[in-house]
Amino acid sequence: MRILLVEDDVMLGESMVASLSRHGYTVDWLQQGNGVELSLNTENFMAVILDLTLPDTDGLDVLRKIRHTGHSLPVLILTARDEIDDRVKGLDCGADDYLTKPFALEELLARLRVLIRRLSGQTETILAIGELSLSLKNNEVQYQGHPVKLTKNEFKLLATLVTQAGKVLSKEKLQQALHGWDDLTSDNAIEVHIHNLRKKIDGKLIKNIRGVGYIIEN
Template structure:
């Protein structure tokens, strides 16, 4: 999942990027409302984590403009404003969830995983396709009941494909969910990850759609 973090506290943002990266999320960060609007206009993220206390404009105004433009990304408002009126205002303007500061990182990650399930139509944290079971809460993969060890990016790639089972995902879409802005990506990195995954998974689970990308069957 591609997350856009809108947070003006650089140290907090860096910590969130690192912690959520370990949870299997790709997080891109901007520090102002105007940069957030520009980033969303360029490429809609799956989830927006939005602080309300931004230096150039109120986060609620950013939220309103995002929704007025028809952006349907899930939005989690993350702010020090804890009054019930502020929470209601955020929800009324189109926020999907609200988490006041200070917060527990595990709770934030759990709420983001709930967004993931909603976006992928998965009913629980476990996604099963054939003999392959992926548990997004435990960050675990099993094949025919046996645990399979995977590096972080292989796990993220498999999770992305299984969450979108039945859909063909382009190379560009997959890379956007594996790498954040500014990360150096070699030209064959995605193919290398796919190659390693196929060695650990049942034959033909991951299919290549020539000239477009990759997919896994929904059954």
């Protein structure tokens, strides 16, 4: 599950990247707003965490551009602007949620889980596809009522497929979900992870659409 973080505070940004990574997210970090549109046009993200006070532009202008160009992915504003008028402007400009600084990591993680559940069309904390259940909170998976031990990347890959169930995801998009800009990966990494997941859960759950990608159907 890949997140785009737009935050100019270096100490806060480094802390958020480390914390979110520990909780199963792949995080790419921009310290200015001008690169957001290009990043969203060329990469596959599940959500954006957006600061409003950026060195090169106002975060609300970034948000307006995101929505004007048709990007519908969830945007969570994270800012020190805590006036009611600021909150209203942020939400009216297209934000899905608004969290003020200082904040608790636990609350940020909970709000991200809500946005991802909405994206997947599910309302429960535990996402379920048939006999498979996946907890975004605890990074745990069960199949037929039994716990399944997955590696960090196997969980990321499975969570990406489950939260976008019914959609065919190309190998490139799945690679982007696992690896940020600074990560290196082999060309066959996705096939290896899919093979391992099929051994650990129902081998027919993850389907290969030849020449297109992979899908988990509801």
